[in-house]
Amino acid sequence: MTIELAPIPEHGRSGPVRLTRETRAALVAAAGERLVIHATADPDVVTIGATSWVGALAVPGLVVRVMPKVSVTNFFAMLGAGVSPDAFDHEHVTWSDTDELIDGVAYFAIRLIDSATMRGLVHGYVAREERMRTIRGRLLVEEFARRPWSAAEPQCRFDDFTADIVENQLFRCTLQAMLSWPQLAPHVRREALRVLGRFEGVADTPATKHAAALPITRLNEHYEDAMRLSRLVLQAMSLSHEAGDQQANSLMVDMDDLFQRWIAQELDLRLAPEMRIERDEDVWLDEGRALTMAPDLVVRRGSEVVLVGDAKYSMGADGYVASRDYLELVAYTTAMGLPTGLLVHCNSDRAPESEIVIRNAGTRILCRPIRLDGSYAAVCRSLDSLAELVRELVEAPGEFEVPALIRSRR
Template sequence: MTIELPPIAEHGRSGPVRLDRQTRAALVAAAGERLVIHATADPDVVTIGATSWVGALAVPGLVVRVMPRVSVSNFFAMLSAGVSPEQFEHEQVTWSDTDELVDGVAYFAIRLIDAATMRGLVHGYVGREEQLRTIRGRLLVEEFARRPWAAAEPRCRFDDFTADIAENQLFRCTLMAMLSWPQLAPDVRREALRVLGRFDGVCDTPATKHAVPVPITRLNEHYADAMRLSRLVLQAMSLSHEAGDQLAHSLMVDMDDLFRRWIVQELDHRLAPELRIDADEDVWLDEGRALTMAPDLIVRRGGQVVIVGDASYSMGADGYLASRDYLNLVAYTAAMGLPTGLLVHCNTERVPENEIVIRNAGTRILCRPIRLDGSYSAVSRSMDALADLVRELAEFPGELEVPRMLRTGVR
């Protein structure tokens, strides 16, 4: 018998749940940083705390679902960061807050893979070494000399023009990973199996092989959106924990990481080509270059850094951002010789001040909210206004006067 808990809100907590010893051990082993297991006075009863990870985790005997605090439509907007607008129309997202989030993520990924491959799979040349009855490519003479008794099937090295290339292996691996989810909706499973049929002849590969992005070229550029989301799905489904002879499955996304990536992608799209955003670039803090930090976004005009910023999704318990968010920006601005830092944050009941001036330094930290509890059109307007603020700050990086966009605020 499998227990299916009511969905837990992000950073929320379940009610007491009674688990047998095997299920509890499997849950503790599989939870990692995604869930927090709280003991109670009854050793057979636990409560489960959610973190910033949303999605679902299934172990033998238990399924735990965590729903994002943002609306599902905005969650998919964040998930589609970097995806071409024509591939993802926000108005056509049909998943609601009551639907299964995993099914929505899987269907979105299947739709992109389907669209990318419906006219056929990209082929490429792959180097191979095989024993053949006829010589193909280059005969490996040294192997022939070592093993003359195998002259009937000499070993050859050749380039094979095939669909069994990294791009298609990534898609097949993603589809297989989604099909492994035991709770996948029947209609989504049928779609995954239909698209999987195109990948006959493509080898099965482990998810770890696809950790590094495949370079985008003229030949595979129409694959770019599907590959980007496929890698994200594989990262979300990377948990595969052996619990005896049982297997745990998960599809969970870290909202902290997703928010940072989304902010960078959205701003980069709006600010190009005048300004360029670099993410997670190391900044040297000391003259000896022994200490480094990585801001979430560095805004450049040409080769000049004009503003540095961080994006913080998780709020403090009292509604204020954690002090370390400010301290990081003070360190970035001091090390890079900038008068202003930008802190983009998410929903909170008690919004921090728009501007904070650091004592004895004069450094300004500008705090801008991007609310994700409204409609996508409202979110898009907020991002447009944030991009306008960044342009104004980049135009006058040394001014201590509060810019126009800061006075009017991002709405």
């Protein structure tokens, strides 16, 4: 059985679904924060609600799919946040809105891994200890003294120049994770198997080993784009839950988090080198430094903080940004001594006011939409306009007038 939740908005809800006890138990155990399972009066019937996560989750007997409320091309642009423009070639990674999103994500990752490794795998020195018939590297005398009967194969420590390094282990792990998706399209599976063949001799590793970013060096810099996307794919496929003999698989992406990271990176590219964007920088709210919050966007010019903002993909149920989003920005601007806060939001049929002024404080909150349901060229123009707005706010914070483009949306 396959359930597709309404793509606009993601926060859709299915009708009543009758499941076996085993499938329901596996779904409840695997859903976590990705889906909301609502019980009904009938213990075998549930309704399934979407959250900010998109993609698919599969348990035996059931697949739940949630499509993003953005065009698939724009979704891949967001997924490739931080990937160089040369690597993200829209003519080659564009995936039809009617095609399977999971296949598209997998194909995008495979292309980057293929491109990074087509001229051969990066090799590096790895410290090893082995029992050998001939001495190699350093003889471990202490071990030899403890086990003199093993003199025929003494323990040696040496540096092995090999392809079995963390970077290649990350790629192998990512390809294997994608191949574990039970409904991967045959042509995508063939591509994954073809590229996986290059990693013969590279050890299998768990996804948890690759959570942290690896340092970029002169030797592995051409791996950077593929490593960044591989880590994101592993995070999206990190679910592997067993309830008895029930196995669950998922490839789901949190659009709230993805939208925040994407906006920060796109603005950072457009504002450099005069300004830079910091994410999740702790802001002390009180004099005693007991309360902290982390804005999505902190704009710095040199060491000076010149603007603070938030990026919100999910809108309120009535089409308006929730009041708490305004309250967070008021707290940030007050604590940081800034006159203006910027709220970037995603698609909405009923957009919030483009500017509000806080009573008795004079703080202004500017709301700017980035619509993701149009063409990629239109999205780029919106991002350019957003960057220009930031520059105007920074250059003349007390004299800024809301541009006609924004006023027209009121």
